[in-house]
Amino acid sequence: DTVIIELDGRLDCKAGQFAFLWLPMVGEKPFSVAHNEPLTFIIKKRGPFSEALCNLRVGSELYVRGLYGARLENRPSRQALLIAGGTGVAVLPSLAQQLKEQGTHMTILIGTSEEVAGKALLEDELAAFGSFTCIADAGRPGRVLDLLDTIELDPQTSCYLVGPEIFMAIASRKLLGRNIAEENLYLSMERMTLCGIGMCGECACGDRLTCRWGTFMRYDYLKQEASELLAYD
Structure with a gap:
């Protein structure tokens, strides 16, 4: 019940940022970006929207909105x-x-x-x-x-x-x-x-x-x- 979705295009997502995935007439939700190129998301089937994402086929249209958030500001450690x-x-x-x-x-x-x-x-x-x-x-x-x-x-x-x-x-x-x-x-x-x-x-x-x-x-x-x-x- 977990699907990896790869999309055409790329983002420059850093740790701490995320994007929205939108399916017209179905819904929109935020997801973490697993890879920037090819643009990749990991989807676990939990409800109607994630189920619709998991049922997409090669060539289906899926819209991406973002990025949102900001890069992690951390103190480097060994x-x-x-x-x-x-x-x-x-x-x-x-x-x-x-x-x-x-x-x-x-x-x-x-x-x-x-x-x-x-x-x-x-x-x-x-x-x-x-x-x-x-x-x-x-x-x-x-x-x-x-x-x-x-x-x-x-x-x-x-x-x-x-x-x-x-x-x-x-x-x-x-x-x-x-x-x-x-x-x-x-x-x-x-x-x-x-x-x-x-x-x-x-x-x-x-x-x-x-x-x-x-x-x-x-x-x-x-x-x-x-x-x-x-x-x-």
Whole structure:
């Protein structure tokens, strides 16, 4: 129930940015860009709109609006841990490229809801950036986060989290328990914005809009300005 859509054309999408996909008479929703060229999106079938996207055939017309958001502004570090759940993996190629340009060594952990037959989504590309591990949930959502209890972590490691908000909240608590500083935790808040131009307010995280600021927010900011987004059991 996951489909990779490749389109003609290209974008210059950076980590923290996104685009809208529009099907006339069906709907429009925001998605992360997996590759800039060919322009690629990873779609998981969740509802009528994503199902319509998954049913497109070669030659079908699909409209793209964007880019929205802004490039991640981070503090370069020697080591980074990248953790993604599900289709959140689409954010990682642009993020890993930015970190590589900053001279950062990476460990990449991916969680999937289904067993992977063969290689995981984007495995070949992401494995070129550093250590790559993919863990299936096996009936227990977020099972990949168990690795955070045992993996070696330098307290100065920067950690980048992508996926459902509950997934990132649980991962954050585990990492804080491993003495990772709040200012070294970055969460990709991919809220369901409606307009992309700062009018609807649906993508608000505290006083920041992801369509303007970008999706990545530091944990210390969210804790102070939007703590309800971290309040998952």
